[in-house]
Amino acid sequence: MASLMGGSEKIPQIVSDLKGIIFKDPDSGPFDMEAGGDQWQKGWQAADEYLSGNVRLKLEKARLAAEKHPEFAVNAEYLEKVQPKDLTAPEISARIGSPWIDTKYYKQFMFSLFQTPGYLQDKKMNIIYSDVSGEWSIRGKSEDSRTNTRVWNTYGTKRINAYAILEASLNQRSVQIFDTHYDEEGKEIRVLNEKETAIAQQKQEAIKEAFQDYTWGLVESKQKFIGQIMTSKSPARSIEDVDATALSYAEVKMLATGDPRIKQKMDLDIQVTKLKMLKANHSAQQYEMQDKVRGYYPNKIKETKLLIDCLKADLPLLEAHPVKEDAFSMEVMGTVYTDRKEAGQAIVAACRLMDEPDKDMELGTYRGFSMKLCFDGSAFKVTMKQHLTHTADLSSDIVGNISRINNALEKIPQSLTNHEQNLKRLHTELESAKEEAGRPFPQEEELAEKSALLAELNTVLDNEEKGRGAEKENQEREPVPEGSGSKETPAGKTSILKTLKEYERPVPVSSGMERSPKQEVI
Secondary structure, three states: OHHHHOOHHHHHHHHHHOEOOEEEOHHHOOOOOOOOOOHHHOOEEEHHHHOOOOHHHHHHHHHHHHHHOHHHHHHHHHHHHOOOOOOOHHHOEEOOOOOOOOHHHHHHHHHHHHOOOOOOEOOOEEEEEOOOOOOEEEEOOOOOOOOOHHHHHHOOOOOOOHHHHHHHHHOOOOOOOEEEEEOOOOOEEEEEOHHHHHHHHHHHHHHHHHHHHHHHHOHHHHHHHHHHHHOOOOOOOEOOOOOOOOOOHHHHHHHHHOOOHHHHHHHHHHHHHHHHHHHHHHHHHHHHHHHHHHHHHHHHHHHHHHHHHHHHHHHHHHHHOOOOOOOOOEEEOOEEEOOHHHHHHHHHHHHHOOOOOOOOEEEEEEOOEEEEEEEOOOOEEEEEEOOOEEEEEOOOOHHHHHHHHHHHHHOHHHHHHHHHHHHHHHHHHHHHHHHHHOOOOOOHHHHHHHHHHHHHHHHHHHHHHHHHHHHHHHHHHOOOOOOOOOOOOHHHOOOHHHHHHHOOOOOOOOOOOOOOOOOEEO
């Protein structure tokens, strides 16, 4: 352009005339033509390229560059005009599994929703994200007890627990349950279990809804996510335009008959069937919870209380006979040993003297506990009992056997603590099971309303069908006048092709699963 206008001295005029049409990228350096530099000719971009993309970052760079080089002020001026409107909190949707959400929030959500025992949190159970594969994984999915109703009932099933369902949700996978069968040749065949899959997918939707409530229910967390977006620390916002170009079977049948109620009836058939299946699954879970409330939990609580009482009774005896490095004492086969090695040799000798392996043999005493020697068919064991039996496995290590016997007794305090924590957990799970057992079917009103509407539609359509059949029979008996020139189809119906061309797809009835009109962060 400069050559057409008379030479390179016209370049500043060209840049001025094309203000707002072309822009120089600040990263390419200043417009240093008058200073004799060579950066002035680099980094030029057309407006449609420069004023798109990450315009927030470009504006920040333009403002910084304009402080030293005023010619970049025009960049900032035009970039300000194309800045996207800041989203408010209700307009932001955080999809479960989005990698820009810190892992700690997913862990907090998981531990809170599933009531994960404290001793499992971050130790045996954790959520890990791989930057290489982009996959989420939950470590220790099977560590939680099967008595945790939230994991195996409320948000999980007998076939797949809530942790595995959450992992699938984080990875944007739909849960599927397969049964394994074998053909006549013994070849393994995996068959989709539709009923169990439907139940598991219902739990998956419940977890996703709970995540939305958890994430946006806290104003503090919400503002953190908004801050990440507004400071360009997250992937850019995007909105998907979906163009529905295909008609469903119900819509085609509705067009063919000219009656929109046909589509309404078919939609209601599907919805009522699904609701009835969900209610049946809900009832089955209610019965299971009622059984646990009546039998399982009371028995486990009683058993745990008995163990705690026995451990509390054993603990004073253990504390009354502490271990001392310079005062070891163990009675084996009537002889008291003060040397660990000699005591270990005596135990090994007692094992050789055991004539009847299927009967326990009195061995001696240690720290106030009576010891017995037994053989389980593969290895020798020493059991120590006061109120509760404590077991130590023996090996060929003479001194090591003494340590194993002592360690079995030293576990009593920790075992007592664990059982006390387990008792608290059982009481908590019992209350949760009671609450779950009394929870009504949440969609009962919707089921009753849609069932009544479906029954009414069926009655009306059946009556009209009978009326049309009688009318058609009468028309067949009446002769049709020749040369009438009628272009209409029988019963006054217009051409289906014409109806299809003129058909405007109605706004679908919300089923609670459609994408909301707000923008989604992905």
